[in-house]
Amino acid sequence: MKKIRKNNRKIRINKDYDIPKVHNLFVKEVCMAKKGQITIPKAIRDKDGLKENDVFTLTHSYDGTIIFKIKKQKAPEDLMFAAIRQAPKFDWRKAWQEIRKERNRDR
Amino acid sequence: MKYCADTWFILGLFHEEAKNIAILNDVKEGKDYLIIPMVVYAEATKKLLQRGVSHDIIDLFWQGVEQSDKIQLVELNKQIAQEAARISLSYHVPMVDSFVATTAKITDCDILLASDSDYDILKKKKYLKVQSW
Secondary structure (H helix, E strand, O other): OEEEEEOOEEEEEEOOOOEEEEOOEEOOOOOOOOOOOOOOOHHHHHHHOOOOOOOEEEEEOOOOOEEEEEOOOOOHHHHHHHHHHHOOOOOHHHHHHHHHHHHHHOO | OEEEEOHHHHHHHHOOOHHHHHHHHHHHOOOOEEEEEHHHHHHHHHHHHHOOOOHHHHHHHHHHHHHOOOEEEEOOOHHHHHHHHHHHHHHOOOHHHHHHHHHHHHOOOOEEEOOOHHHHHHHHOOOOOEEOO
16 A cells, blocks of 8 residues: 655555555546546446446536445346246146146147 | 246246245256256246236246356257157157157256156156255
8 A cells, every 4th residue: 555645644555456546445546528427446346346237327516526336246046036026926827737637738 | 056946936926925935046046056947938928917917027038048158048059859759759758748848858957846746756866856835
């Protein structure tokens, strides 16, 4: 961990990320492009596994602080659980017996 | 553990059977792996529709299956078809059961999740292990 001075404040440089670290925050100046796009530094993208089409919640506070929080992606299996919860319940053992009868017809 | 699911397992999931849900949870956490033969996909879809489950709900379920990297839908191919024909003829097992059993065997599954006495002969011959509850 290397230390540098900026505006009379000690800033530690985390070599792993190559981004100045103030307390527990990673701080880096970024520039807004023409259409309001801002690039998240590669070191952060790599660290958090951020990729194209990831969705963020943007919070803008009165003092000009903007926070981007990544929305946790649902596991594909959660779609299955959601479907199971929404489905009407039925006598599944009876349904299975019907399938067995159908299968045995093809014997 | 690598499981192969028969239609029995999928229908049990829709009834929120504790053991079926526990296996799906283990699959989600990466502890287990699940194989679903395409014939099970067809049979389960048909039965769910017959029981009044909407297309949207069924699509949502299969969407999860297709997106998961811990669950694999296995299509019927020539190798499975040939082996299924042999099994069906040799052991007098219904064709759909043969497709499911052969898919489990060819994809190196440890256990076939099924409750069907027609698999008994295959268990006896140590062709595959079958588990039900």
